[in-house]
Structure formats: structure tokens, C-alpha cells
Amino acid sequence: MDENTPHIAFGCAAFTDKKLPILKKPEFLTAPQIELSEIPHLGKLNIRCDSINRDEVSKLIQCNLPAEPNYMSNKAGRFAVSLGPDEYLLLAEPGSESQLEQILRSSHLLEHISVVNVSDAFCAIRLSGIKVRELLSKGCPIDLHPNNFYSNRTAQCELALANVILICLEDNEFVCICRTSFAEYVLDWCIDAGQEYGILISKKI
Amino acid sequence: MAKSDLDRGSKAFARRSKRYSIFSLAKHAGNYHQEWQQAWRHAEPKTTYDAVIIGGGGHGLATAYYLANIYGITNIAVIEKGWLGGGNTGRNTTIIRSNYMWDESAAIYEHALKLWEGLSQDLNFNVMFSQRGVLTLSHSEHELKEMSRRVHAIRLNGIDSDILSPAAIKKLVPMINIDPNIRYPVLGGFLQKRAGTARHDAVAWGYARAADDLGVDIIQNCEVTGLRRNGNKITGIETTKGDIKTRKVGCVVAGHSSVLADMANIRLPIASRPLQAIVSEPIKPVLDTVIMSNAVHMYISQSDKGEMVLGAGVDKYNSYAQTGSWPVPEHMVAAAVDLFPFLSQLRMLRQWGGIVDTCPDASPIISKTEIKGLYFNCGWGTGGFKATPGSGHVFADLIANDRPNTIALPYSLKRFETGYLIDEHGAAGVAH
């Protein structure tokens, strides 16, 4: 049976009544300065393990679990985000999560670690464009200055009234991960806050 | 008991010359108001009193007044570390109501409300008790059920309360937004018509003036630095203006109860938290009722001066700073603008915070302590102002007779041992 793909958009069935793409921009602008889209079905694993097992787990998933807070390591399309002293979020290519889960579950480490598939519990939203930092700063209290929040920096923080995991890919490219049931809110908020700069909500990825 | 005593009215201002009235006003106008007497004497402490009340806020002054007026104990001092009514009395949002769910709460708040209804005349000081009604909104099916439970209990307790439909609410409060499609739509509400507001400063001043007339010494700018005890008995207090001998000490120091308890080495189940409020610039009347909403954590009324007065729940951490944290007013304003869109034309004039002493069960403590002659009246949380006369009266009764009357009994410190709590959390929400 197929996944109900039309309903995956931004993690929320209700979103289907919003027709994509959505473009909001001031007349004088020729092109929107912010683009927003979902990264559908991105594999997400919540990994709990203390520092002793970090290296072994890293080997098994072929991606280093970052030792430092607020950082992300990435290798071959896999991203490991640090969430806490003993907690990580592994982002992997769609579909690979169950296999990774198996690898870890079958490892002898299992009794010392916890690995939970949260692919459907969270929604990954990509934000790009020259005004992205401006947009985020309307609802995100952390210091987003390029000197503080640059490529591979991550933060768990507030975005307006939602809690999100913010990831900086490139200077003007971010990934915002939120609980699926908050995705519609985050989206509506971005559409409203983005009008000032011109924002395009697209399906393409 | 209590009520019948009270019905005899006030013994204050036997001498007509001191009474306030339209005539006295006219007479004094004749000589350019040069002859008005002091509202109360600026007394210096004597060495001995029959009883000392620590705390010159509404509750403390009321206690002194009733001790003098009903129990004939006039050799009393009220000790205030700053200026009269400088604590929560002068910082609250002046809401007065008695529509509480539990019997124990209904009893004390209704006792207070009955006293409010004659207070201006008792004190010969217009406290501007305005029975404009308090309307509490419901925004979900669950809240409607809670409301039904409360209203049934309130009515069977003999207290007025009516359930209103959204349409009826719109009629009563034309400026409210009852659009069913907003995030927290107004699904209904209940109204206590006898509830309302009063002029907070006037309450402190009125009680002070009346108590003073009955012989009570009111001592400002005098801080209590220690409590004197002989074994298990209170023998006096130490202050910045010298020591005072007394056998009975009543502590009514909202915002500092734990500090005083520490002096007596007593434990209280209290956390002192900031409670914030804001007012807008004054405008011509647009809102004649007090509106409260627990779901969105906001309440609003319009003062006689024309200011819109807004408040919310307490801040989340202990503080004695009398300032609050910005997210609270920001949220309360958003909630208010959502329910009353016209507000977005207005501007915030003042933001401030008070210190409220909160109990685990959101109900106050009116209690003897293990130390004979030491009494505490505290823990009113966000709901103290409305109780002022009732609290003052039952506390006076406790101090005079050294035993709690039926209204005060449930509010003993003991309840935190036995577990007979009066949990107003579920029932009260924003407990103003």
C-alpha cells in the first residue's frame, strides 16, 4: 500500500487544502528572496548513547556523532545532529532509516544505547535565500549572525511558538526540523513573516 | 458569630467633625481646604502593645481596624517597613469576586464580598467598590464542563452566578470578538453580577484612617528585624525604630512571609513569585465588565480613570524584584487583542510587577503557629485583594480569641500535614 504522499506535505493532512506552490511577494520584487520546501520522508533516527559508545555507533552508521554541542557532522548524505550530552538525531537518505535501525539494534551495543525511528514524528523544512536569517530572526531568539551560526552549526530553540531544531547548511541555506503536528503552524508563520521579503513555498526539493 | 458583630457597624468617627461628607467638602472649600486634618497620625512606636500587626497593607490594616472596632483591642500597632499599601495592595488589578468552587473558598470570599458591600460607609472613605460584574469565559468543551461544575457549586452555596451564551456575552460586552473561528473561540461564560472592582489605594487609606481614629498606632518606615520569644511564647519584636513588647504578633506581609517565618524559624509552603499587570492610556468608557479567561491566561477591565487594566498568571520563578519577565505581558497583550481587536489602537502606558506568595493548593494560610501568640495570614497568591475585608476580619477574630472561627479553620497550616488541602488550581486557573 502506498504512503499517502499528498498528505505527507509538511506532515499534516490538513495542509492538502493549501494549494502549492504558494508565492507571496511585494509588487516591486521580481523574485522571492526566500524559498521554502519540505524534504519529504527524510530518514530520522533518535539515538541515545553516552560518550563511551559514541565512536562505535559512529562506525556502525558511517557518520560521526558530533562530540561538541550545537554542531552537526555530515558524511555521504548523512547528518548527525547533537541534541544533548547523550542524545543525537541522525538524518539519513529516505528509506535507509529502518536498515540503520536494524544495524544498531542487532549490534552488541543495544543494551547500552537506544535507537528510535522518528522519521514520521518530525518534519524537515528547507529554507533558502538571501533573507532567510532575517526571516528566522523574527521568531528565533538565538544569535543568527554568520559569525555565530554558520555551516554545520545547529541549535534546538524556539521559532515563534514552536520548538525546532535549526541546522545551517550553507550561508543562506537552513533546515528547520519540527514535530509534524507543528509543521502547519511553522509554515503559516513563515508565509506571514516572509511576505516582507517575498517567499515561495514549493513542492520541489 | 462574625457577621452579627459586624452588623453593629463602625465605631469610628464618633466625632462628626472628622467625618467626610459632601458638606464637609463644601465647608472646607470655604477656607480653601486649609483645615483638613491628617488622615492618620504618623505615630512613633510605644514600648508595649496588646497586639502588633506586621504589615501595613490592606489585610494588615483591616486586621487592626476590626480588632479595634469589634474586639475592642485598641492598643495596637501596625508596623510597615515602607509606605502604607506599598505592597500588593497598591499593585494589584483590583478585581473582587466570590465565585469560587470549593465550599471553604466560597465561605471566605463571600464573607469578604458582603463586607465590601458596606465598606465605604463603614470606613467613611469612598473605596469606589464598583459592582460592575465579573465575566469568566470558556473556550472549549472541557472548560464548559468545568464552568458548569463551578456554577452549580457556587449557586448551591447561595452565591449569585449566571451562565451566559456567546450571544448574551456579546450583548453584555459589545466590543468582544465572538467569532467562532478564532483560535480560542468564546463558547460561553459565567457572570457574577455582584463582583467588580475597587480603588486599591483607597482601601489601605480608608482602613488606616478608621483604625487610627479608633486609637491604632500606624508606624511607617519601620522594618521588623527580629521576633522575640520566651520558650514557645512570643514576647515582642525588634524593629529599626527600637524593640516593642507584645504578646500577640500577626504577620500579614504578602511577598515577605517566608522572610518573617525564617525569623521565627517556622517553615511555610510558600513560593514568592512575580505577578505582572499593565495599563493602557486612558480612553472614554468602552468596557463596563471585568473579563477573565483562564484558557488564554488574561483578564481585563477598564478603570474609572479610563485605563484598560490587563493582567495574567504568575511568572515561573521565585523573585522579590517586583519586576517581571517580558514574555508574560507580551502573551497577555496578544490574548487581549485577539479577544478585543479594538485594543490594537491603544498603547501600553505602564507595566509593573508585584510579589505574590503562592501556596501548593492555591489557597491562603490563616493560622496559629507552634509559637504561642504568633499568627500568620499569607499565601493569598494572586487573589488577596478581593479578600481584604474578610481576611482582616477572620484574622482579627483568630488573634483576639486565639482560635480560628469556622471560616478560618480550613486555612490552618496543619492542612499541609494532614492533606486536607483546598485545591483551587483546577478550579481557579488564573486565580484573580
Place this chain on the structure above:
Amino acid sequence: MRHTQSHRLGTNNATVTDKQKSVHFRFDGKEYIGFEGDTLASALLAHGVHLIGRSFKYHRPRGIFGSGSEEPNALIRVIKGATAEPNLRATQIEIYDGLIAESQNRFPNLKFDLLSVNNLFSRFFPAGFYYKTFMWPSTFWMVYEKFIRRAAGLGKISKRHLEQNRYEHKYAHCELLVVGGGAAGLQAAVIAAQTGIRVIIADEQHKFGGWLLTDNNFNIDERPAINWVHDTVKKLQSAPNVTCLNRTTVFAAMDDNFTIMAERVTEHLANQPAHLPKQRLWKIRAEKVIMATGAIERPLVFSGNDLPGIMLSSAIRSYIKRHEVLPGTRIIVFTNNDDAYFTALAIYEAGGFIRCIIDLRKNPKSQIITTIRKLGIEIKTGHAVITAHGTRHIASVDIAAYDCEIQAPISDISHMDCNLLAVSGGLNPVVHLHSQRKGKLIWDDRTLCYRPNNSSVQWVSVGSANGTFQLTKVLNEATKTTSIIISKIAKHYKISKTEETINGPKSDDSKQNWAPTPAWLINSGQPHLSEKTAFVDFQNDSTAADIKLAVREGYHSVEHLKRYTTTGMATDQGKTSNINAIGILAESLNKSVAQTGITTFRPPYTPTSLGLIAGRNIGSLFDPLRKTRMHGWHQSKGAKFENVGQWIRAWYYPQEGEEFHQAVNREVYATRHYAGLIDASTLGKIEVKGPDAGEFLNRVYTNNFANLPIGKARYGLMLKEDGMVFDDGVTTRLAEDHFFMTTTTGGAAAVLAWLEELLQTEWQDLKVYLTSVTEQWSVASISGPNSSAILEACMSEDQNITDDFPFMTMKNTFIAGIPSRIFRISFTGEMAFEINVPARYGLALWSHLMQVGKEYNLTAYGTEAMHVLRAEKGFIIVGQETDGTVTPYDLGMDWIVSKKKSDFIGKRALERESMNEPQRKQLVGLLTTDPQKVIPEGAHAVLNPNQDTPMEMLGHVSSSYYSPNLKHSIAMALLKGGFNRKGQIVYIPMLNGEQPIKAKIVDPIFFDKKGDRLHG
């Protein structure tokens, strides 16, 4: 053009107004012309319009008094479409084409205001008069109040108003925030900017420069000050590390330099671009803050000092220099300090005629005074204005020699006519932000003002905000202070150059001896006559007489004074009145001003838009609304929804023409007789993993979980430490060290937080990991006789689902090819299966089940039917049968409280005196004698319905429904000593006056007591 700009100067060097561009606007219905850069005040003054409002209490005529946010009088209403903003200051509104402004608090019009009769009776309205009367008859206050309320209040709002504007919020971070763009602020910012740290500089006005825009005849580094301003601003604007914000008011300074400011982005424009906000709220976290907020001149207090045509000396100078408007022709200057002489000079240079300068000081000496003397302007030293006369505008003044020591006139009074009076009582540093941060203030007896003690490491005040008024000193102070601050944070921010510069640029400002003479109140011969027209707080009409009355009546504390007379409580928060009031209070108490003290300033510095504060957090963005993956389907089937916490859930699915109860009855009936399907996705779900998982659950649930076999599920009850029921749910053991916990929808977040708290703070020795998976799984729960048949029809392999699938176990399998976790548990008492699938398949699963279920009469049911179904079985709902005051014993659930376990949360509390007291409220069932009569939920039960109030209540009805299966109304209630009352009759009084409902207390299980139906 009917209205000529009679008072506009011919010259062309205004520092703000641009005479090339004219602007049309309306005030009180009349058309006027001004220039770009004008404020409404300067533009009206250009036409000789002074009278602009009526006062709060006595409705006295009032004119423009100041030139900025200190303005107490010129409050007006600006109308834009359906919006009307009351109480805006004419001195701050920039005019634009089509601006429509109205005066306030007058009826029928400004020139003739009916309520000005109050003025005649002012004698009967002294401070606090309302405390002394309106008390008889006792019930009449509400009547009096109606009139008092109507008379009070300033502006009117538009009741048709619907917000059209956008308001933005923005977080910002910087190493240095400079508040104020005057000489001190600009210099501080420029010094800091060189080091490369992030600097934000904000100024309230639309042009940077502060008082240099007015005192532009000074030189800085041998160039006109104004050029220095232009160059400095250019430098700052071109620096990448500096954010320059004009039209931006810093209104709140809070803990750890969290500083909030309001930027007026487009409200000064005739047509606002749709994509831009009207205002933007900046929430700044600054490492350090420099408060260069300047100073405000205070008036002198004498009889009639509130007449239109009497203005602050500094304001007049500003109108001349910034807008080239000279608001009078025959001018008198009244001062106790040097600053007013610069106004005199400005007036002279503008070709104005100065009748004379009246200086309270006996024989003041300074360069500027000499200059003025040389110009042949008459100076009367040791003199005072005793009274000002005029009806709607100042016409003349009484002057006499005056002795500030004995505070009395010492000569006969002479009369002098004029149409403009400039008053100057000294300067008040703007210490509001410092005071908001709980910074202490020091009274300076030489400069007669309160200034900050500057003892904080987080912020510092410089320039006139710090009581430093001489320009060269100001520039030096700003330079030195800034470089010190930077050197302090240098290490942390790897700052390049940090040598301490001591001296700023030189200026030729000649305000050497800044020492005003104290004169808080100018006494006439007969104080009782003069003092009641000697105004201290103009807006609230509080006078010297009011203050003295307050003192007489014992309101000695400065806070009592403020509250009794309302001095300083108006919309200007006493910017011009506070210090004069304190001065008069101090004199009446024979204390020094320092001893008298000062009230603390509260945010905001100036009134701040509520629309701005709300920002975009209103409407649908007020609070996130959480929906399940099946929400779309529910919607398409016309479901009605209810909010449960942040979630929105299907409540019931009305069919064509069905009422609420009909729909619910149908859903309940169908579920019992065929099958029903409910969306249970919102239930909280937590993965509990780790070697100590079993032990952990043992400690948080009242019953035993350590011994739960793998693959089995168990219902658990959670208490808080006080023994009260906190949450419940079914938890299943997936592996030795792995559990899957479910919680209530409303409790999910609280439970996870509580469990994490215990693990991290209380039981750090336990090896357990918790992960919320609430949204990972979509849940469809199917119950009823046909449920197993429907499932089988969905299963690929053809097998009987009920085989080897006993009650309270779980299975991993595929349904319609979807990987599923199926739990055989039941909240309805029917055979039921809770199907969990990865959320992405949620809707697919649901649609498929409904599709296949058609021929089995599968009916979708909502939360209401679910409530009825569980009530028929006597199952509790946490939050409905419980309210934080209910123990497991009260619910009759002793069976779930383990006696064996050594410990669990709440165990000890359950043993307290009150917990086993027989008169506690206990859960029972109620059957109404009239089976059709449904008791309203929340109603209370009594034994005797005819007793008087307050009634003896047994307790309340927690759940009540009509059971279509029993054809009988059923209810649950929590009643005092309920367990021992089974069989008793109780009465439930109605609110609507109907007869009390009669009911019998019974066991709360109404349907299938044995529970056979679970097994089909």
C-alpha cells in the same frame, strides 16, 4: 490658501524641516499646509495655532508646551480609515499628505467646552475629593460612577476598528547598544564602531543629532556642530557592523540587558507599502548598553503657568532652529538658569522681539549673559513671573522682585503684556531606563537634578543623561566611557584596536557655570488663591495646592503623593512634573529633595502600541493547532471538532439532518452492535528503553510492571508525589529492556517532562532512555463485534486474528501491506484492536479500514461517543473523573495500588491522615429515576433539595450521558462517603429552576459487568 504660515521664518537653514516640500493635512476639520520634516506641533505653530486640547479634570484650555515625548498637553487623535489612535503627541507626529488629526476631551469644540465649568468649581474638586463623598446613599456609587467615568478618559477609540496594519517582531544581538543619537550617543557609537564589534544605535526622533539639531550654532572641532552630526551619521551608516535606527524608541530595559524598542517603520508615510510593517518591535540582547538618553527641561510652577502660549524655553528654541517657526511675537523669557539665554539668542537672531528676560538668580554671570546684554535685551535679575493672565492664550504677566530664600515677592507687582512666555526651570536627565533596571539615583544639589549612580557593569549613562551638560565634557565623557567598556569586552570579542582614547572632539559650547537656582514654586502674596492655578502635572491637572493638601492630610510618602494627587501618572509619566512635585513636597515637609526620594520609573519610557506588542501572535498564529494525519478525512466527512489541549479532535460525525445527540447515539449503538473506528493518534506515546526500564516503571506506576511478560500490555495509573492521580494509560513490554508507554492526550507532554525530571534529578542511577514517539505513530482503534472480521479482511495472510492474540497483548504484522503494531486492548469494553502505523500511512490505513469495513457496518466515531462507551463500562477519564484532588482509592481502584512494592511515587502520601478518611469524595454511579432524564455534567448532588443555601453538598457529577444501549441515562459522580451510600437516593438541583433530578447511587459499571464482550 486660507491659513497662511504666519509664524514661519523667511530664512532657509532649518536643521529638520525641508521648505521645498509642502504637505497638506487637516486638524479639527480645517485644512493646513506644512513642510516635510514638520511635526504636527511645528506645523500648527507655524499657523499660530497654540490651543490644541483641554485638560483632564478642569478642561482648561491647553497649548503646545514642549517639542518631544515630554509633551503633557498636545494629545490628539489621528484617524486613518476605520482606525483612530487616541492620545498621540502632536510634538512627535510627523505630518504627511492627508493626515487627519483631531483634538480630544472637549465638547462641543476646543474653543467652547461645556465641561470647562469644572474649572469654575475647581475649588470643590481638590485632590482626592472623590474619596470623601459619593458615599450616600450607599447603593448609589454605580450611578455616580457612570458620570465620573464619562467625564474621565482622554481620547476615543474607533469602535469600527479592524486592524489592517502589520506589526513585526525582531530579535537582535549586539555587543554594544547605544540609546540616543545626540552628541554623546553618536560619539560613543563612532568610537565603538571602529573596533568592529556589533553596534546598534537607536534614536527616538526621525533625525539623529539630538540637541545639536537645536544648538547648531556651536562648533565641534572648528566646524558647525550640524556638520559634525552629518559626517558622524554618514560614518556610522556606512559601517557594516553598525545598525542605525532612527524613529526608534527604546522603551524597556530589562534583566541582563534584554532591551526592547519600538521602530516606527511606515506610520509617518502618506501611503504605507503593504509589505512593510507599521512598526517593528526589536528585542535586543546587548552585551553592554550605553544610555545617552539626554535631558528634558522642566517648567517653573506659578499661577496660570498652564496657559497656551507658555512653552518650555528649549522647545521654542527647537521650533526656531529645527522648523524655522517662531511661535510668538512679543516674548518674555522666565528662567532660573543659563540655558534660556540661548533661547533668547535664537529668538533675537530669528528677528523676534523679546520684551525682557526674567531671571530668578540675584546676579548671574556668564559669557552668554554678557552676549545677551550686549544685544541690548533687558534682563530683570532676582525677579519672577508671579502670575500669567489670559483666557484662551497668554496675554500678560505679573512680575515682581523675588527672593528665593524666603520664597516670596519682595516688591510691588508690575504688569507686562506678551503673547509668548518661555519658561526654563532646569534640566532633568532622562534616567528612566537606568531606573527600570533598578539602578539607584543620586540627587545633585549643584545642578538640581537626579542622575544615575552608574554602578552597574552591564550599562552606563553618559552625557546629559548623566548630568553632564557642557558639550566638550559630554563628548569627552562619551569617548572615555566607551573606550573603557570596549577594553573590558575586548578579550572576549578579539577586538583589534583598544587603546583608551580620553578626549573627544572640542566644542565651543559656553554653558560653563550650569547652576540653576532652586525655586520649586513661585509664591504670590496669597498662596490659597495662586496655588490652585499653579500647575505641576498639566495633563492630570494637579496643582501646588493639591500637593500641599496631600501633605496636610498626611500623604507624605512620595508614592502616596503621586497616588493621592495622581501627579506623574498621566500619559507623559511625569516627565515634566515629577521633580517639581518632589521639590514642592520636600519644601512643605522641610526636608531636602534627596531625603524625599523619587518614585521608580516603570516601562515603557513612552506609551507603546498594544498592536505592536501582540505582533503576529494573534488569530490563527496565537497558538499552534495540532492535527492528526487523518484530520483531512474527518473534515471531508463533515465532522464536528473539539479542542483538547493544542490538539483538535473529531468530536462527532453528524449525518444529514442529525442533531448532536442523534449522531452520538448512532455512533455508540453501531460500535456495540457492529464496529466503530476512532482516531486515537493524539494519545501520548513514549519509548522507554534501558536495563532499568522495568524498575523505573515500577516506581512511577502504582502497580507492578517489572514482572510484565514480553509482548504483554498492562493498564497503569500514575500518581504525583502527593498521592493524587496524575495520568493513566496502557504500557506494553516490547523486550526485556524496552517498553512502549501510552499516556492521555492532554497529559502527554507533562508525563514525559515528569519522567525525565525523575530520571535526571532523582534517580540518576537508573539506566533508562525516554523518547517521545507520539507523532511517529498514527493510531486507528477499532472496536465491536465485527472488529476482528474487518481486520482479517485487511490481513494479507488468511488467518483468524483472534487466534494466539489474547486480550492485553500486542503483535507486529501487516495490515493492507502497512507495517503495523496492533494492541489488543479495549477502552469500550468490546473486542477491540488499537492499530499503530507509521504516521505517513495513517490516512491510508484509516481510509482502507473504512472502505473494507463498509459491509460490516463500520462506523467512525468521535470523542463524545468514546466518552459514552467507556462510561457505560465505568472506565474513568483522567481530567474528568479526576481534578488533582482524587486518589486511586477515591476511584475505587484499590486493586491497582500495589501492596507489595517497596516504593512508588505517591505511596507515602496515600498513607496520610486524610487519605483514608471515609467521608472523602468517592466515585459512584448514578441512575436517574426517570431513565430519559440526563443530569447536566458538573451538577451537584444533595440529600435534601429543600434546604436553604449554603446547601450541604455531597459532590458533583463528573460524567453524564444517555446510553442508547441501556436505553437509560447514566452518570458518574464523586460523592462524600459515596462507597457506603450505594442504594441511597440523591437529588440534583437544577440551575434553570426546574425540579431537582432524583437519582439512585449505584455501582459505576453499567454495562456488561462481567466483561464477556471483550472476547467477542
Place this chain on the structure above:
Amino acid sequence: MLRIKCPFCGYRNESEFSCGGEAHIARPSAAVSDKLTDSTFSEYLFMRENPKGVFLERWCHTSGCRRWFNVARDTVTHQIYEIYPAGKTPKTTIGKKAYQVNWRRKSKAEVASKYLKRTPK
């Protein structure tokens, strides 16, 4: 709005945190609390230190890493003197003093539960 340094995430706004009230309240397990009088037990359950001055309290970075930690904060000035791990005692002089002067250090409930902590599960 306080600025709190989360031991893991670094400086964040107070709004991202929740406050858990008084720190260092040892929980007497039933084994111990059974022996405690209701009165002594209520010291654990309800009685709270509420100082006007330095307060040792628990905070959780709710909107971030969800980790609990302890803070020594002045309830009058809001100045934060020390941030230290949950389950540990303060290191700074100010923090240590606040820890020692707390009446709870003499409370039967705490003494008893301290004893239990050492006994094996």
C-alpha cells in the same frame, strides 16, 4: 528576561527554560518515609525554602536539550552566581553558603533519605 547559560546549549533566553523550584530536596523513598511522621514528610512534600537572596533552584532547558541543571540565583537582583549539574552541590562560596544555611539540611526527611541513598536497591 534572564539570560541563562544552559550547560549544553550555551546562553539562551529564559523563555526556553522551565523552572523546577528549590534544588537539593532529597526524596525519602517509602522505606524511609514510612517511618516519618506526616509532619516530617510534609517538609519534603510541601515546605519550601523561599529566600530573599541567593536561591539554589532547578531549571530545565525545555525548548532545547531538555536537560535539568542547578542554578544559584539571587531572587532580588536576579544575578546568577553559579550553574552546576543536577545531583551535584554548588562549588562557589556563595553557592555553598546558600546550601548550608538552608533549614532543610537539618530536616529529618532529608537526613533519612540520605541514609537510604547509600543502601543498595
